[in-house]
Amino acid sequence: EAGVTQFPSHSVIEKGQTVTLRCDPISGHDNLYWYRRVMGKEIKFLLHFVKESKQDESGMPNNRFLAERTGGTYSTLKVQPAELEDSGVYFCASSQFSGFNYGYTFGSGTRLTVV
Amino acid sequence: KQEVTQIPAALSVPEGENLVLNCSFTDSAIYNLQWFRQDPGKGLTSLLLIQSSQREQTSGRLNASLDKSSGRSTLYIAASQPGDSATYLCAVGRGAAGNKLTFGGGTRVLVKP
Numbered sequence: 001e002a003g004v005t006q007f008p009s010h011s012v013i014e015k016g017q018t019v020t021l022r023c024d025p026i027s028g029h030d031n032l033y034w035y036r037r038v039m040g041k042e043i044k045f046l047l048h049f050v051k052e053s054k055q056d057e058s059g060m061p062n063n064r065f066l067a068e069r070t071g072g073t074y075s076t077l078k079v080q081p082a083e084l085e086d087s088g089v090y091f092c093a094s095s096q097f098s099g100f101n102y103g104y105t106f107g108s109g110t111r112l113t114v115v
Numbered sequence: 116k117q118e119v120t121q122i123p124a125a126l127s128v129p130e131g132e133n134l135v136l137n138c139s140f141t142d143s144a145i146y147n148l149q150w151f152r153q154d155p156g157k158g159l160t161s162l163l164l165i166q167s168s169q170r171e172q173t174s175g176r177l178n179a180s181l182d183k184s185s186g187r188s189t190l191y192i193a194a195s196q197p198g199d200s201a202t203y204l205c206a207v208g209r210g211a212a213g214n215k216l217t218f219g220g221g222t223r224v225l226v227k228p
């Protein structure tokens with residue numbers, strides 16, 4: 001089975017520009033998560049989709065970040081406008097079921113550099 | 116607020132030696148604990164998932180224990196190999212369904228041939 005796929009793998013943009021990250025979860029996985037790791041910090045939760053609905057977006061840092069999941073398939077995470085502190089690695093993960101018995105499958109991440 | 120700590124931050128061992136990686140968490144009300152491996156430039160690979168009702172999980176040379184009361188988990192890797200060199204992360208599951216992971220900072224492991 002194909003894994004979780006993220007596009008692009010790297011992105012370098014200037015401060016003030018817009019960037020859109022994409023995540024394709026494993027087919028059939030209703031649950032999709034976004035996490036990020038900024039320099040020198042731990043990986044932090046951003047939000048959780050169940051199908052197309054946002055189940056928990058408590059980790060979204062501010063309103064410059066917008067996540068969508070059209071039709072409950074792939075998801076996008078848009079940063080507009082990007083700031084220097086947004087630089088880091090953005091990970092997407094998916095799981096088939098909600099609940100504490102099930103683990104995650106992570107993508108390889110998108111490394112975002114804002115200059 | 117849940118905090119997860121991994122000590123040491125980095126570890127270097129000769130090939131063949133057993134690895135012991137530590138993870139501690141402040142809030143014992145967790146749903147699960149997961150150990151991941153990350154290779155440079157790659158994503159996170161899940162190694163072991165321990166449910167809160169379990170005390171340990173084993174997979175091949177890997178064994179992970181969980182002591183909720185003391186807020187600790189330990190990952191043991193037997194007979195280390197150079198291919199085990201990577202960053203190892205632990206994460207505790209929280210939230211209404213245990214889906215929200217809180218990660219530690221990771222332990223960077225180097226196994227020298």
